[in-house]
Amino acid sequence: MTLSEENYLKSIYHLEKKYTRGVSTNALAEDMETKASSVTDMIKKLSEKELVNYKKYQGVKLSEKGNSIAVQIIRKHRLWEYFLVEKLDFNWDEVHEIAEQLEHIKSDELIAKLDKFLDYPKRDPHGDPIPDAQGNFANLEKKILAEFDEGEQGICVGVKDSSAAFLQYLDRNKIKLGKSISILEKEQFDGSMILKMNNKELTISKVAANNIYLKPIGVE
Amino acid sequence: MTLSEENYLKSIYHLEKKYTRGVSTNALAEDMETKASSVTDMIKKLSEKELVNYKKYQGVKLSEKGNSIAVQIIRKHRLWEYFLVEKLDFNWDEVHEIAEQLEHIKSDELIAKLDKFLDYPKRDPHGDPIPDAQGNFANLEKKILAEFDEGEQGICVGVKDSSAAFLQYLDRNKIKLGKSISILEKEQFDGSMILKMNNKELTISKVAANNIYLKPIGVE
DNA sequence: TTTTATTTTTAGACAAAACTAAAAATTTGT
DNA sequence: ACAAATTTTTAGTTTTGTCTAAAAATAAAA
Secondary structure, rough: OHHHHHHHHHHHHHHHHHHOOOOHHHHHHHHHOHHHHHHHHHHHHHHHHOOEEEEEOOOOOEEHHHHHHHHHHHHHHHHHHHHHHHHOOOHHHHHHHHHHOOOOOOHHHHHHHHHHOOOOOOOOOOOOEEEOOOOOOOOOOOOOOOHHOOEEEEEEEEOOOOHHHHHHHHHOOOOOOOOOOEEEEEEEEEEEEEEEEEOEEEEEEEHHHOOOEEEEEOOO | HHHHHHHHHHHHHHHHHHOOOOHHHHHHEEEEHHHHHHHHHHHHHHHOOOOEEEOOOEEEOOHHHHHHHHHHHHHHHHHHHHHHHHOOOOOHHHHHHHHHOOOOOOOHHHHHHHHHHOOOEEOOOOOOOOOOOOOOOOOOOOHHHOOOOOOOOEEEEEEEOOOHHHHHHHHHHOOOOOOEEEEEEOOOOOEEEEEEEHHHHHHHHEHHHOOEEEEEOOOO
């Protein structure tokens, strides 16, 4: 597995969620920031290795084998992200680039021990699930804050928008992973919400509420 | 800096300690497990980038710039080794290969935060000094256990031989980094030593004593 | 000091992964 | 259905880091 092959598998994995059918050469080229012709070349290579199923002009799909490799790379990526945020004190939006590098380190033992050290986390800092060593995702319920009703409660498990601007907004309002939040009021007019967190009241806009994930309390 | 360039710089750095003069093409080829002709090619490239000083048939030396890059790679390598042993619970002899990969991760912020997380360690698990962010090595005294005299004391800071066999020997005898050891007796006949560690007595052979580093107590 | 042996460098090729330009297949619009 | 537009593939280069084989320089030996 070269670095480039791994990145293609990962990209195909993510694009498959979006496009249902086979992933098109162009979509892949855009995601990989490369040219369609380069994609065709690589797809042929992956196809020979039986990591993807490919017929000319029909797009690609991951094979069983390709899928499980992709999942393992995602596992590594998300474990490292968790490490960077929880142990090294990075902010949520600073970790992606570094995790893109760390995910390619080759050592099963390393990942097993890292997982243990982190106490087997189930979600990364953005709220996405971390597959286990066998590639199984825990089925983790999570809902956009804006979809909660008055009186409900949840724990902050991630964000949708991970731009620096949004992150800074969260920091200013002391919204962090793991924080327990209850919905006091929902304003019909503009969709803004009054929350209770740390025993204080806090008002947030609908735009913000649409970018925060909570895990409904009592679940998991 | 490509991965390959970084590895060459590191190799040159280490070989310079051994050979005083410029590092020969063949020595480098052997260390890098490649052919002399490949080495010549790479040396030219590094020379154009002014990372090494090179004259045909005269071997190479690191330039100022090349040296400081090499030192930073070594810093990363040793910090990661420390992390693997101290936090992830790897054994001393299992970490080198993984650290060889991790040392190439590119992010100054990452290394700064890792250093802080580890509480600014001064030595890696083999007792080698970890340069600081400016590339300075603390001057750390360390002596081979076999050279200590009766009545002296020290703290275990590393090993010379890091083979699995030796490591297992150390484990069986509960000799670990950071352990305080006093020399009770030195046998003239065969150089074996009777030590006190954890309030227990322990006899070790000269061969073993020649492969353990202690920091004399009261220093640093 | 020549000859021999060793080391180092050049020259020419190759594989991986990318690119450009152009051809082929597919899809869309009328 | 057929021409136009788009997507995908092919063909031919390029770059990086390696290789082999052979030439050139240096070092060692007789």
